[in-house]
Amino acid sequence: MKIFWLSLLVLFARPMQAALDPVELKAKIAAMYLSRSPYCSSPILVFSKSTVYQYDVFGFPTLGVTDNKTRSYDGSYYCIIFKMSEQFSFRANIFEGNCNMNDSHTSDVCTSSHTNTQIDGVSSSCTGASDETVYLYLSTASNSNDPDLATQPFSPPTVGDTSKGIKLNFPFTVSGNVSGRLIIDAINRINSVGSGCSLSMPRFSFVNE
16 A cells, blocks of 8 residues: 655636746655644654656656555644745746746745745745755645745744645545645746746645545
């Protein structure tokens, strides 16, 4: 019995769309943790990769596999944590402004306004350095999955501040052979104005299968 975690970009065709969507989106996921606490304490490592590659989100990649017979993960988890790169590579769906649909662009989504909290609780601000490692927190205690409102997705929620993290709509329940999907939705998140072609924070969610 194995637990699989997959990545998926949800892409819907919408008429008269004013903003840009990706036709290619690549991300790096290095590790996954589960916590029985909505405040993400005492996380359990599910998988970790010594070598991390860019996953093509459109290719439905398998992010990690673990054997539930070796170590039972059965139970309900109220916080899911992904260790990942803050850097995404993408191509836009059309030519517009600084975005060329034939070119691959790279964008950092963790800025100096974001706090990055590691698994051990150590926090720091993101910088302008490329390819920083961040921890993405999805929790039932968080109050928003809107990337424009969830201002601190890289820190776990607390009793006093549920604006941190990203809303996990339901606990992830593991019972024997089960799988789940990390959904990375970048619809309407590509910006063609300013100094370049950039990607705003995607919408993240996780669903049980």
